[in-house]
Amino acid sequence: MADALILARALADPQSLALDTDWTGLVTMARAEQLLGTLAWRLDGLPLPEDVAVLLADARAAAENGRRAALWEAEMARRALAPLGCPVVLLKGTAFAAAGLSAARGRSIGDLDILVPRASLDAVEAALLAAGWEWVKPDPYDDAYYRRWMHELPPLIHRDRDRMIDVHHTILPLTARVTPDAAALLADARALGNGLSVLSPEGMIVHAAAHLFADGDLAGGLRNLWDIHCLLCEGLEDDPDFALSVIEEAARHQLDAATALALRLTHQMFGTPVKSYTHPARLDLKPRPLDRLYRRRLLARDDWGRPTRPFTRFAFYVRSHWLRMPPAMLARHLWTKWRRG
Amino acid sequence: MRHVFCVRIGPIGFRVGSDWRAPIDALSDLYRYYPAPNLPDFTVRLEATRPWRRWIRPSIAIAGDYTLPEAAPLPLAQGLLAAEMAMNLQLALGGRRYLLLHASCVERDGQAVLMTGESGAGKSTLATLLAAKGWRFMGDEFALIDPDTGLVHAFPRLISLKNAGIAAALAARPDARFGPLLKDTPKGDIRHMVPDALSVGAMDEPARPALLLYPHYGAASETRGVPASESFVRLTQASTNYVAMGEAGFGALARLVRETPAHAIDYPDGAAAVAQVEALWRTR
Numbered sequence: 001m002a003d004a005l006i007l008a009r010a011l012a013d014p015q016s017l018a019l020d021t022d023w024t025g026l027v028t029m030a031r032a033e034q035l036l037g038t039l040a041w042r043l044d045g046l047p048l049p050e051d052v053a054v055l056l057a058d059a060r061a062a063a064e065n066g067r068r069a070a071l072w073e074a075e076m077a078r079r080a081l082a083p084l085g086c087p088v089v090l091l092k093g094t095a096f097a098a099a100g101l102s103a104a105r106g107r108s109i110g111d112l113d114i115l116v117p118r119a120s121l122d123a124v125e126a127a128l129l130a131a132g133w134e135w136v137k138p139d140p141y142d143d144a145y146y147r148r149w150m151h152e153l154p155p156l157i158h159r160d161r162d163r164m165i166d167v168h169h170t171i172l173p174l175t176a177r178v179t180p181d182a183a184a185l186l187a188d189a190r191a192l193g194n195g196l197s198v199l200s201p202e203g204m205i206v207h208a209a210a211h212l213f214a215d216g217d218l219a220g221g222l223r224n225l226w227d228i229h230c231l232l233c234e235g236l237e238d239d240p241d242f243a244l245s246v247i248e249e250a251a252r253h254q255l256d257a258a259t260a261l262a263l264r265l266t267h268q269m270f271g272t273p274v275k276s277y278t279h280p281a282r283l284d285l286k287p288r289p290l291d292r293l294y295r296r297r298l299l300a301r302d303d304w305g306r307p308t309r310p311f312t313r314f315a316f317y318v319r320s321h322w323l324r325m326p327p328a329m330l331a332r333h334l335w336t337k338w339r340r341g
Numbered sequence: 342m343r344h345v346f347c348v349r350i351g352p353i354g355f356r357v358g359s360d361w362r363a364p365i366d367a368l369s370d371l372y373r374y375y376p377a378p379n380l381p382d383f384t385v386r387l388e389a390t391r392p393w394r395r396w397i398r399p400s401i402a403i404a405g406d407y408t409l410p411e412a413a414p415l416p417l418a419q420g421l422l423a424a425e426m427a428m429n430l431q432l433a434l435g436g437r438r439y440l441l442l443h444a445s446c447v448e449r450d451g452q453a454v455l456m457t458g459e460s461g462a463g464k465s466t467l468a469t470l471l472a473a474k475g476w477r478f479m480g481d482e483f484a485l486i487d488p489d490t491g492l493v494h495a496f497p498r499l500i501s502l503k504n505a506g507i508a509a510a511l512a513a514r515p516d517a518r519f520g521p522l523l524k525d526t527p528k529g530d531i532r533h534m535v536p537d538a539l540s541v542g543a544m545d546e547p548a549r550p551a552l553l554l555y556p557h558y559g560a561a562s563e564t565r566g567v568p569a570s571e572s573f574v575r576l577t578q579a580s581t582n583y584v585a586m587g588e589a590g591f592g593a594l595a596r597l598v599r600e601t602p603a604h605a606i607d608y609p610d611g612a613a614a615v616a617q618v619e620a621l622w623r624t625r
Contacts, residue, residue, distance in 0.1 A: 024356060028384045031406050051380035054438075062437040065587035304342055304358055305384055305406060 003308065004029050004222060004299040011035070011226060012270040014042045023052050025303025032305035033222045037063030037106030063106040070094045070109035073163050077112060078196050080131035086120035088196050089189045091168065091207065095198040096227070099190075103230035107223070111155070111164040115199075117186060118169040125153055125167070133158050133165060141336060149175045149325070171207050171253075172215055175325040180210065180253035201235045201242070202249035209262035210255050213294075217313070217320040221298045228262050229270040236273060243274040247281045260284070265294055342386065347377045351485065351496040351544050352438070354378025355428050359387040360395050364420030371421075371499055371520050371533060374541050383407075383431035387423055390414045403427045407434035419523050422531055425499060429482055432496075433581040439485035439494060440586055440593040443579045446479035446493060447471045452551035453493045454618065455484050455601075457579045463558040463614070466506045469534070470611045471618060473513040478540040479548065488586070488593035491600065492547035497540045499533040507532045509611060552625055553603035556614060560607035564617055567603040 007029045010017055030036040040056035040063070048056070074094050081088050090098050093109035116124050133156035135143075146154040151174060153167040170182035185207070189197040199207060205228055212224045235242035243263060250259035260283060266272040267285050277283045297316050300309040307313060321330055342358030344365040349355075355378070359365050364387055386404040389395035399417035403409075405427055412430075415423045433441060444457035445468035454471070456464045465481040472478035479495035486493055499520065502510050507530060510517070520533035535541075553572055567575075576594055577583050583590045604621055608614035 023380055024384070027380070028406065049380070051378075055380060055382060058438050061589075062585070065437075065585065065589075068587060304386060306386065 002303045004033060004301040007033065007035065007039070007301075008222065008269050008299065010039060011042055012229075014046055017043075017046075022303060023049065027052075027055060028305040029301050029303060032301055034108045034220060035223050035226065037066070037108055038223070038226060039106070041106035060106060063108065066109055067097045067104065067107075069163075070097055070112065073112045073158075073161070073165075074098060074196060075194075076131075076158070076161070077114060077128070077165060078194065080127050080133075081116075081124060082195055084120060084123050084127055086116055086124065087186055087189060089115040089186060090192075090196055090198050091115055091171075092211075092227075095204065096230075098192055098196065099198045101231065102234055103227045105230075107227070111166050113166045113168060115168045115171070115182070115186065118182065121153065121167070121169050128156055128165065128167070132160060136164070139340075141340065145333070149173060171210050173324050175329060176214065176323060177326075178210075178214055178254045178258075180206075180255060184252060200249070201231065202246045205231050205235075205246050205262070206250045206253055206255050206259055209250070209259040210253070213258040213261050214255060214323060215320065217317040218294070218297050222301075225262065225266055225269065225298060229266045229272045232263070232266065232272050232274060241277075243283060244277055244281055247277070247283050251281070261291075261294070264288070264291060265298070269295065269298070346372075347381055348372045349376050349378040350428075350498045351480070352494050353383070353432055353436070353485075353496060354381040355383050355385060355431070356381035357385045357387070357424055357428070359420070359424075360389050361387070361399065361401075361417055361420065363417060364401075364424050367421040367520060368424055371518070371535055374535075374538070383428070383435060385424065385427040385431060387420065387427065403430065405431050407431050409434075413527065415526070419526050421520055421533060422501075422523055422526055425501060425533070428498065432483060436483075436485075436582055437586065439487055440583065440590050440597075441581045442484045442486065442576055443482070443581065444484040445481040446484045446495070446548075447476035448479050448495075448548040449476050449622070451546075451548050453479060453484075453548035454552040454554060454622065455493065455550055456554045456556055457484075457576065458556050461558065462556050463608075463611075464556060465500060465502065466509055466611060467556055467614055467618070469500060469502075469506075469510050470513055470615050472537060472540065474615060474619075477543055478536050479544075483581075486550075486593045486597060487547065488589040490547070491550070491593070491596050493550050494547045495540070495544045497536040497544050500536060502532045502534055504529045510534055513611075550597055550601045552618075552621060553598070553601045554618065554621070555603070555605040557605065557607045558614075559609070561609060562613050562617060563607040564621065565605050567605050569598040569603070572598040572601075572603040 030039045036059045040059040091113035093107050094112055096104035136155045136157050143154050151168055151170045155164050157164050171180050185203050188200040191197045208228050250256045263274055264285055267274050276285045297312050302308050344359045344362050346357045346365045346368045383406050388402045388404050390400040390402045394400040400414045401423045402414050403412050444455045445464040447454050447468050458464055468481045480497050481500050483496045484493050518535040523531045606617050
């Protein structure tokens with residue numbers, strides 16, 4: 001059965017695409033993985049069948065509109081939060097776009113994600129509510145759960161622009177076994193010059209790895225891994241030993257395992273030019289037995305855009321909850337959710 | 342998927358996959374004079390809601406590139422409706438090349454009349470009646486406005502007739518081909534009509550928008566001019582991708598309302614409406 005390997009190859013090495021490529025399958029897969037705009041940029045300028053070129057030009061234009069809308073949303077948040085004087089760090093897609101990074105090329109950007117100091121959380125919430133953002137989750141259990149255990153406020157949506165904002169105070173749920181140093185991430189953030197900032201280049205990769213391998217069930221994971229590939233490539237241009245700084249940064253946040261996994265997989269799947277180290281920090285790029293399982297999950301998509309490999313998917317879903325909270329708490333949480341339907 | 346059908350409707354190509362043969366057979370029959378796309382723009386999947394629902398009380402989940410989480414499944418007997426709804430949904434949510442207006446559209450001498458209004462305003466019926474009078478039918482669901490040229494492109498998918506509209510269309514076009522009567526769908530009784538040969542044969546020819554009409558069924562005949570500003574607001578409501586299109590969408594819509602005279606027409610019956618449209622056409 002087809003999987004998304006053809007998509008991963010097309011992203012990593014566009015020249016390798018044969019003339020008899022199943023373009024329909026490739027486009028459908030890329031769309032389902034939210035990577036169509038990215039693919040469109042990777043294939044820009046290559047000789048392509050005319051219909052493919054037209055469709056990909058549309059995708060590039062759509063991504064450009066999306067980028068503009070995402071930056072505008074960041075500007076709206078900046079205006080709402082400026083009077084507070086607290087640092088506001090953009091995360092994920094909006095950060096890549098605001099910092100002009102190659103990971104943003106063609107990337108679809110959904111919600112606006114920001115990181116603020118935990119001490120400013122109440123003030124940030126009040127300022128956003130005053131500026132037209134409203135609660136999405138009316139359920140009191142969910143609301144209380146978010147506030148007590150999550151790394152972010154319950155999602156807010158803007159009543160006029162219909163755009164969601166996720167306000168983080170750290171990068172992993174408080175229930176996770178790993179505790180990243182949010183204060184250090186904030187302290188190392190790079191100012192953009194307009195009152196907003198983005199994480200350090202190393203911090204961006206560690207955050208992306210944490211999000212991908214230490215938190216969720218790898219849904220949309222191929223795109224997140226592609227982000228990591230792009231961020232690494234850009235860092236390696238400036239500093240051939242950039243991967244070492246990344247590993248050192250990861251260790252500060254107890255995220256060395258997740259980050260090393262990210263580096264191994266992006267090396268295996270996208271050919272990212274990182275190399276192994278033994279000193280001063282350790283990074284071993286040799287594939288490990290479990291890497292295959294991650295690849296299976298990341299590529300579980302067929303040429304009709306359907307999710308495939310239900311057992312692998314379910315296993316990662318269970319894993320995500322296992323990582324997210326201790327067993328007794330997980331049992332209580334699932335029991336409450338189940339009772340409430 | 343097990344059963345596949347590809348079709349191009351105007352500039353938009355679709356690939357429809359299905360767990361069952363019946364919906365694909367119905368599509369292949371009704372779309373038999375339409376071309377196949379080189380590369381489908383969108384993929385539609387008609388999937389069993391649960392694996393066993395392929396055989397036991399078959400139930401179709403509408404899926405594809407774009408999915409609405411709240412979309413209700415349909416019984417297999419309404420497979421054609423499911424396919425049509427899914428194709429519309431892909432274009433409505435994913436279309437970015439053209440500004441999409443919920444409107445029916447007819448053409449004469451390279452100039453187009455766009456008719457838009459709430460469901461039940463009679464835009465489909467009106468387009469069908471005008472087509473019976475020799476106008477070229479360009480579509481009854483979406484008018485596709487090209488932001489570069491300002492031209493409207495045809496999207497002549499099957500005409501979805503509802504309830505009383507079915508008898509009216511049968512009377513107006515006794516020679517036309519019709520799909521099966523689908524009873525008790527979420528939208529009432531539905532029957533699909535194949536657009537005429539002129540409509541399908543000329544579907545690659547765009548037209549210059551010449552009249553914007555806001556029909557309203559069920560009142561005495563009356564026609565009044567609509568200012569461009571009001572048209573603009575009405576059409577932002579009638580567009581599924583105005584916001585997503587960004588600046589190109591704004592440019593296309595602003596140009597459309599600036600260059601195209603607009604009228605609201607109240608009408609008591611189809612014959613009166615056709616007369617009103619043709620009167621406006623002569624004085625445009």
